[in-house]
Amino acid sequence: MKLVYFAWVRERIGTAEETVELPKSVETVGDLLGWLKTRGDGYDAALAEPDAIRVALDHDHADHDARIAGVREVAFFPPMTGG
Amino acid sequence: MKLVYFAWVRERIGTAEETVELPKSVETVGDLLGWLKTRGDGYDAALAEPDAIRVALDHDHADHDARIAGVREVAFFPPMTGG
C-alpha cells in the first residue's frame, strides 16, 4: 500500500511517500495510524495528536474509522489551509 | 415647488417636470398626491393607485405621510427596477 504525507506531517516523518506491507491486523485508518506511530520518532512526532491528522483514501476524504481494504493510496496531512 | 416624474408616471402625466404653487392645505406627500389627481386625466391615470407610487423629497426616499414644508423638489415614480 502506498502512503503519502503532506505539509508538516511530511516534514516530521521525513519522507513524502513510501510503500508498505501491512500486518493483517491493520484494518482501519485508525489501526494504520497506530501501526505507523511504532515505526520511529519521526512518525511518533508527526502523528502524536491523531485528531489533528486528516486522511484521504484514493484521493477522497475519509474518517479514522474507515476501512482500508482495497485502497491503493492513503494520504495523511494536517487540516487544510487552501483557498 | 418643483415636481419631477419618472418612467410610466412621467409618461402618463405627459411631462418630466413642472413648478407648482400649492394651496396651504397641502401639507404632506399624501395631500400633494390627492391635489395632483384633480389636475387632469393624465395625473389621475398616473396616480390612480397611490400604493404603486414611490416618492423622494430632495433626492431622498420618503413615505406618503412625510411633510413637505421646506422641500425644494418632490419626485414621483414607480417601484424601481435598477440593478
Next chain:
Amino acid sequence: MAHVRVAIVSEPLDITSEMERVTAGRGDIGAVVTFTGLCRDEDGRLEALELEHYPGMAEAEVTRIAEQAAGRWDISDVTILHRHGKVKPGEVIVLVVTASKHRHAAFESAAFIMDFLKTHAPFWKKEHTAAGAVNWVSAKRSDDDAEERWKTAD
C-alpha cells in the same frame, strides 16, 4: 472608513480596470468580490433595455447604499457603477466590487448592496423587444423580500 467610488455612466463598464484600481499597490486586501449584472436577451426576445434614472438622486442614493455597507461590514473599498441609457443583451448594467481582509465581509456587503440597489436606486428599465414592443419592467416582489432579510440578519 472604506474608500467609496460611485458612478452612473452611459458608457460600457470596464471591470478589469476597476478591480486593478482596488487592489493595486495594497498588501492588506485578502478578498475581492465582484458582482456583474448583465442584460439578458430573454431567449432572443429582447433587443435592448433602456435605463431611465433620476440624475442627482441616483448618485446620492447609490452612495448612501455604499456607505451603509461600509458601516456594516469591515471592508476597505467599495465600488458601485451603474449604466443608464440603452444597454444591449450581454452588456453590463451594474458592477459592484467590494474588498476586505476577509471573505465573508466582501461577499455579504456585495450581496447587501445588490439587494438595496434593486429596491432603492432610482432606475427604471424599459424593454425594447425584437418584435418592436416597448414596455416598462415591473418591480419584483422577490426583490422586496431579498431586501427584507437584511433587517433581521446579524
Next chain:
Amino acid sequence: MAHVRVAIVSEPLDITSEMERVTAGRGDIGAVVTFTGLCRDEDGRLEALELEHYPGMAEAEVTRIAEQAAGRWDISDVTILHRHGKVKPGEVIVLVVTASKHRHAAFESAAFIMDFLKTHAPFWKKEHTAAGAVNWVSAKRSDDDAEERWKTAD
C-alpha cells in the same frame, strides 16, 4: 447541468479572460460573481506564501466542490482556479467565478465554494517572512464554522 472548469496552476491567474470566457456569446446569464483570494503581506511581515498541494486529489476534490455547488444552485457556469507554489503578496491565490440567471444563486454558490475550499481542498500554506522565518499556517476554527452553516441552510 452547469459547465465546470477547474485548474490547479503554478502561473498567475488571468481573471479577465476567465470572466470573458464565461459570458462570451451568451444571452442567458444575468449575474456573474467572482471571488478573488489574494496573498496579504501581513503588515509587511510576509515575503511569500508557499502553497503545497496534493496533486491528483486537489483536482478531484475541487471538482467535487464545484459539482456540489452546481447541484445545489441553478448556475450555468462555475470556474475554480487555485495556485500552487510560491505566491507573493498582492498575487491571486484562488479565483472562483459563478454565473447564473439570478444573483442569489451566483452569490451563494460562490460563497459555498470558498467555504468548502478552505476546509476540504488539499492545500497547505507555508509562510516565508521577511525576517527569514518559515512556518506552516494553522487552520482556522472560523473556517470550520463557516462550512458548518451550509448544513443547516435551505
